[in-house]
Amino acid sequence: MASQLINANPVVHERKARSVRQPTSAHDDLAVEPIDSLEVFDHVRDIKDPEHPYTLEQLNVVSEDSIAVDDKRSHVLITFTPTVEHCSMATLIGLCIRVKLMQSLPPRFKIDIKVSPGSHASEVAANRDLLQLSNYHPKIDHE
């Protein structure tokens, strides 16, 4: 157990008010809504930061704007911003996001997770490690 937190004094933001979705019209009852960045954000915003009793949203690690979704191509790209540049928790945060999304999204989705440009001292290495995580399926982790 580390005796020193990586970031002892994070800046904490207010939780955004949850926007209320407009109900779909009656004849669309059977239509499947395309997945958009707000829905993906809803899945990840409440993930707890590894070090502090705050969510990734409150620490501005992820935001709705940092998520790009292409439902037709079944692709999600999330860039997240660790709270400090030398964050060694980046891979762990990436893993938490990936596992949550693999549990929440249909299996057709390809998920790419990266640190946002300029946010990490070893950006290339961090993104390499995050790419490696994409080769592991949550089912295998239970062996």
Next chain:
Amino acid sequence: MAKKLGGNGAARLGFLHQLEGHTDRVWGVAWNPASRSGGAPSMLASCSGDKTVRIWEQQSTVSSSSPSWTCQAVLDESHSRTVRACDWSPNGKLLATGSFDATTSIWEHVGGEFDCIATLEGHENEVKSVAWNTSGTLLATCSRDKTVWIWELQPGNDFECVSVLNGHTQDVKMVLWHPSRDVLVSASYDNTIKVWAEDRDGDDWRCVQTLAEPGWGHTSTVWQLSFNMSGDQMVSCSDDLQLMVWDSTVDPSEWTGNGGGPWKHLCTISGHHERTIFSVHWSRTNGLIATGSADDCIRIFAEDPTNVASSVSFCKVLEKQKAHEGDVNSVRWHPKDPRLLASAGDDGVIKIWEFEQDL
């Protein structure tokens, strides 16, 4: 004389069969080398995250239509974790299976039954690939522990480890033997390909060359390697979305030069894959290269017939989208029939395809 396909006519990859049964992603498929030899039916081994290996057999090919496949055996008592790789010995009688449980099992195929005759231990963690040499006397294994092991088959089905090869700095994804020489190649998460050969005095094995930057090399994990029929060229595939073709004509055991190494970069094939290329296989019968990718596609490449330059180049012959409902982990051409291709995916199924091209 192998018939070379890949001309200018329209090409198709027709779906023939789907082999279902595995309950987790299928990592690899391997055609039994004896398939269609002397009237023997085609046989395929597959290995999976469900910890089993399945043996599939196609019924007699007497009729002209495509006969059906059945699952002949489920090998489920050997490994305690994912089975990550499988490879048949050259005479088709032995099957090696490598697992995340850090062991390699050897199975003997006798009269429709499969018995586990040996378990090779030594790797510290997950075994990623297993490969027999062309004479069936040596077996190579590699692991996330960064090492490559060479085992020698002894009388009485015993295996002796003859060398532990260090050199890679990360997880080793694949090992493969040259088709006509006892030369071994390995691919790794450290972005490099290493070429290993036995010392002249036969004492030990050493790394003769590392195909990596600076100079020509992949810029991310190298997943698989494949030689062409004659072994004078080798293709590699990577996380960096590229294929690289290498000139492997020179025998590394004879290499005494100082600069670079015996093998040279020939060309890079890029711009066709959108996500990681997990698998590549160069057919021994039709000269085509097949790839399987994390974008769920199978693609087929041929040497470019219109290329007039002195170097080689390749063009994409076809792209099969949504070949699987998930990543394509392995593609393998049939050892005898130039039309047949097998693929394995994250969707837990194996598919048999038929390649056709108008002339």
